[in-house]
Amino acid sequence: xxxxRSTPSAFALQAPLQAAIVDxxxxxxxxxGDFSAALDRMLAxxxxxxxxxxxxxxxxxxxxxxxxxxxxxxxxxxxxxxDAAWASYQRHYPQVNGRHSQVYPGVVEGLRALQARxxxxxxxxxxxxxxxxxxLRDKGLDGFFAQVFGGDAFARKKPDPLPLLRTCEALGSPxxxxxxxxxxxxxxxxxRAAGCPVVLVSYGYNHGQPVRAVDADGWVDSLAExxxxx
Numbered sequence: 001x002x003x004x005r006s007t008p009s010a011f012a013l014q015a016p017l018q019a020a021i022v023d024x025x026x027x028x029x030x031x032x033g034d035f036s037a038a039l040d041r042m043l044a045x046x047x048x049x050x051x052x053x054x055x056x057x058x059x060x061x062x063x064x065x066x067x068x069x070x071x072x073x074x075x076x077x078x079x080x081x082x083d084a085a086w087a088s089y090q091r092h093y094p095q096v097n098g099r100h101s102q103v104y105p106g107v108v109e110g111l112r113a114l115q116a117r118x119x120x121x122x123x124x125x126x127x128x129x130x131x132x133x134x135x136l137r138d139k140g141l142d143g144f145f146a147q148v149f150g151g152d153a154f155a156r157k158k159p160d161p162l163p164l165l166r167t168c169e170a171l172g173s174p175x176x177x178x179x180x181x182x183x184x185x186x187x188x189x190x191x192r193a194a195g196c197p198v199v200l201v202s203y204g205y206n207h208g209q210p211v212r213a214v215d216a217d218g219w220v221d222s223l224a225e226x227x228x229x230x
């Protein structure tokens with residue numbers, strides 16, 4: 001178990017938890033291969049050069065719109081191509097969704113442990129809801145979650161707190177008793193603003209920045225360790 005920040009507002013000092021909200025890409029499933037495959041097809045449709053997977057890893061996490069705009073900027077494409085790029089990406093992503101991705105070690109064990117502690121679970125991601133549900137089914141993770149919300153489920157995406165607040169409402173759990181488990185500053189910023197405790201995994205996609213530099217209540221090397229913090 002990795003150390004938890006020991007301040008008066010630290011995670012370990014919060015009231016007993018009722019629920020947990022879990023991010024998807026970079027937290028439960030390594031989906032970089034899916035993103036890269038769909039983007040490669042999109043760029044080929046537009047006669048644009050491919051983008052290395054390492055660069056894509058620094059762009060994911062803020063929703064499909066941001067990802068596509070970032071990729072177009074990376075290859076110095078005309079921003080006016082966005083609509084065509086969006087349509088192409090939406091066509092290709094369902095064809096590759098789950099085919100080039102893997103569940104991270106410890107995820108199933110961690111979800112089981114959280115459930116065993118009586119926590120209601122929700123998956124909250126900036127990935128479109130349909131893509132998220134399909135991926136969870138493909139990886140056998142859908143049965144863990146009472147609620148699944150994607151980036152198109154609410155008027156704003158993480159790092160805005162709105163998605164977390166609405167997910168807490170759906171779970172019937174106050175923010176202060178709802179743990180956010182994620183992999184990036186998006187998750188942490190949203191959790192802080194919503195009033196949720198937040199623990200981040202040490203892997204994942206944090207926009208190319210060190211995840212331990214993010215303001216969080218703790219860090220774990222796998223979701224299997226998360227239950228030990230409760």
